[in-house]
Amino acid sequence: AQPGSASPLPAKLRDITWGKLNFLHTTDTHGWLAGHLQEPSYSADWGDYISFAARMREIAESRDSDLLVIDTGDRVEGNGLYDASDPKGKYLYDILKQQHIDLLSSGNHELYKKNTSEAEYLITVPSFADSYIASNIDILDPNSGELVPLGPRFRKLTTKKKGYRIMAFGFLFDFTGNYNNTKVQRVEDTVKETWFQQAIRDEDVDLFIVLGHVPVRSIEYEAVHKEIRNVRGNITIQFFGGHFHIRDYARYDAQSSALASGRFMETVGFLSIDDVKSSTPNFSRRYIDNNLFSYYHHTGLNKSTFPTEHGQNVSQMIQEARHALDLDYVHGCAPTDFWVDRTPYPGNNSIYTWLETEVLPQSLQNPSRQGKPALAIVNTGAIRFDIFKGPFTQDSTFIVSPFTSGFKYIKDVPLSTAKRIVTLLNGASKILTTTNEQPHGRYCPLAPPQQCARQASDGVESTTRNPIMPQQHAQAVISDSDVEPFPGYTTIDDAGDDGDDTVHSHISFYQVPNVIQTLIPPLDHSSSGEPTTVDLVYLDFIEPYIALAAKFSGFPVNLPADSALYMDGTMTELIQTWIKKNWKCT
Numbered sequence: 065a066q067p068g069s070a071s072p073l074p075a076k077l078r079d080i081t082w083g084k085l086n087f088l089h090t091t092d093t094h095g096w097l098a099g100h101l102q103e104p105s106y107s108a109d110w111g112d113y114i115s116f117a118a119r120m121r122e123i124a125e126s127r128d129s130d131l132l133v134i135d136t137g138d139r140v141e142g143n144g145l146y147d148a149s150d151p152k153g154k155y156l157y158d159i160l161k162q163q164h165i166d167l168l169s170s171g172n173h174e175l176y177k178k179n180t181s182e183a184e185y186l187i188t189v190p191s192f193a194d195s196y197i198a199s200n201i202d203i204l205d206p207n208s209g210e211l212v213p214l215g216p217r218f219r220k221l222t223t224k225k226k227g228y229r230i231m232a233f234g235f236l237f238d239f240t241g242n243y244n245n246t247k248v249q250r251v252e253d254t255v256k257e258t259w260f261q262q263a264i265r266d267e268d269v270d271l272f273i274v275l276g277h278v279p280v281r282s283i284e285y286e287a288v289h290k291e292i293r294n295v296r297g298n299i300t301i302q303f304f305g306g307h308f309h310i311r312d313y314a315r316y317d318a319q320s321s322a323l324a325s326g327r328f329m330e331t332v333g334f335l336s337i338d339d340v341k342s343s344t345p346n347f348s349r350r351y352i353d354n355n356l357f358s359y360y361h362h363t364g365l366n367k368s369t370f371p372t373e374h375g376q377n378v379s380q381m382i383q384e385a386r387h388a389l390d391l392d393y394v395h396g397c398a399p400t401d402f403w404v405d406r407t408p409y410p411g412n413n414s415i416y417t418w419l420e421t422e423v424l425p426q427s428l429q430n431p432s433r434q435g436k437p438a439l440a441i442v443n444t445g446a447i448r449f450d451i452f453k454g455p456f457t458q459d460s461t462f463i464v465s466p467f468t469s470g471f472k473y474i475k476d477v478p479l480s481t482a483k484r485i486v487t488l489l490n491g492a493s494k495i496l497t498t499t500n501e502q503p504h505g506r507y508c509p510l511a512p513p514q515q516c517a518r519q520a521s522d523g524v525e526s527t528t529r530n531p532i533m534p535q536q537h538a539q540a541v542i543s544d545s546d547v548e549p550f551p552g553y554t555t556i557d558d559a560g561d562d563g564d565d566t567v568h569s570h571i572s573f574y575q576v577p578n579v580i581q582t583l584i585p586p587l588d589h590s591s592s593g594e595p596t597t598v599d600l601v602y603l604d605f606i607e608p609y610i611a612l613a614a615k616f617s618g619f620p621v622n623l624p625a626d627s628a629l630y631m632d633g634t635m636t637e638l639i640q641t642w643i644k645k646n647w648k649c650t
């Protein structure tokens with residue numbers, strides 16, 4: 065763990081159940097390779113995870129079984145360790161590649177920008193060689209200018225101990241918000257391609273592994289499952305997914321299951337399969353809180369026996385990178401906690417209420433529009449994490465707001481139209497899901513991803529939405545420590561409510577809208593009332609949605625032609641500047 069990080073708290077733990085084939089899974093790590101310095105439950109860093117994976121592999125092999133390490137993408141954007149450097153990722157890619165990952169795939173965040181996808185192609189793919197799978201992504205090779213697969217379409221491998229013959233695929237959901245140097249083919253179309261049809265007919269295979277940056281309850285995985293199942297009868301299929309930032313486990317049928325392992329290095333997913341080659345394989349899942357207390361427990365080791373030299377060296381690399389980036393530099397001190405979705409919105413501790421009532425109205429300005437009122441719209445998904453009471457650092461800046469979006473505007477929009485646009489974006493008439501125009505794809509592209517889970521599975525057939533059969537619960541062995549549970553994940557999935565390794569007390573999460581809005585200057589109730597027209601100010605990332613909502617409102621606007629830059633700088637800079645000025649540390 066990083067120096068100064070919060071020590072894990074002793075807790076009641078559920079054991080893992082080893083099988084003949086075992087997996088560790090991460091997803092949506094978004095640069096959090098230093099772990100969560102302020103949160104004891106998630107304070108292990110990538111170096112600790114490297115030690116953990118090595119120790120778990122030793123245990124697996126001593127049991128004459130195998131362990132594979134999987135990552136399903138969105139490794140970038142969301143933490144100072146990635147976003148604070150120039151170029152972005154200057155330190156992260158080297159740290160990331162230190163882990164031995166057997167199978168990995170790309171997320172949507174690897175593809176939003178040209179430089180990010182090129183770094184993926186030129187750095188991450190070669191770093192992991194054959195392990196990187198890109199079943200439905202192509203990229204324009206920056207050297208040749210040709211469209212080429214980002215990585216191999218599939219991989220066949222044989223496990224070291226048991227000799228299981230595996231066919232693996234690596235998908236990205238039907239993402240459409242990628243920069244035009246990459247091409248993402250719909251999963252539903254990819255599975256009809258000749259290479260895929262041939263691969264699933266390969267008889268020299270004991271099981272299929274489908275990894276991907278794909279929600280485990282999704283139309284995409286439904287299509288892959290159906291295709292393999294139709295051709296291969298009851299062969300075992302294990303899916304690993306992500307994107308929604310949630311812990312989830314789905315049973316598609318008796319021979320297949322799907323694991324999603326959270327976000328931001330909070331969770332290391334463990335999955336085991338016994339009786340891999342039979343028609344009644346036994347699956348067991350566990351969501352491991354990413355901290356040393358859990359790591360020691362599951363390996364049966366301790367502070368002196370657990371770390372590997374390699375793991376310790378990687379923790380040191382992270383420390384040096386954090387130091388070089390000055391990530392602990394304090395910009396101000398938050399007077400209280402501000403939450404993304406752990407408190408009702410609007411509310412005094414809602415990060416969105418704080419933005420709407422303080423940061424945006426006090427910061428957004430355009431001298432050439434002096435005296436003109438504005439209605440500013442920000443998508444809630446642009447804010448990625450909570451602010452904790454106390455020091456707000458360089459790292460916190462990017463943890464909260466990693467993206468490089470700035471503010472644009474359309475001048476002189478009738479206030480009634482601007483309000484209608486907000487209402488439409490917030491889903492009153494479901495334009496974002498019913499229209500064929502989906503600028504970034506179908507998964508509620510404006511709100512925090514964890515909010516999408518229920519909404520998205522509404523359109524999915526029952527095989528991936530509901531448990532087909534109640535999964536037998538692995539016996540939960542609770543260690544004999546007599547400690548009171550403290551707040552954390554209390555996941556309910558298709559196998560029940562005993563998936564989390566740590567027995568926590570429940571945390572409530574609340575719904576937030578797709579977008580928040582703020583009238584600038586705020587309405588003065590003593591004066592003549594609302595303005596008739598406003599400058600409609602918005603984050604440039606949501607411009608395609610503003611265009612869509614304007615069209616549905618009957619407002620004639622041609623974007624981007626009719627828009628202009630409202631002010632210089634990004635929202636990240638705007639928030640940091642406000643904090644420097646207003647949150648003095650006393």
Ligand SMILES: Nc1ccn([C@@H]2O[C@H](COP(=O)(O)O)[C@@H](O)[C@H]2O)c(=O)n1
Nearest residue numbers: 172307445446467509510511512513605
């Ligand atoms: N430049 C960006 C990129 C993404 N977002 C928001 O992030 C959410 C999706 O995040 P995932 O980690 O699940 O891919 C979604 O709400 C996007 O609107 C953004 O605001 N700016």
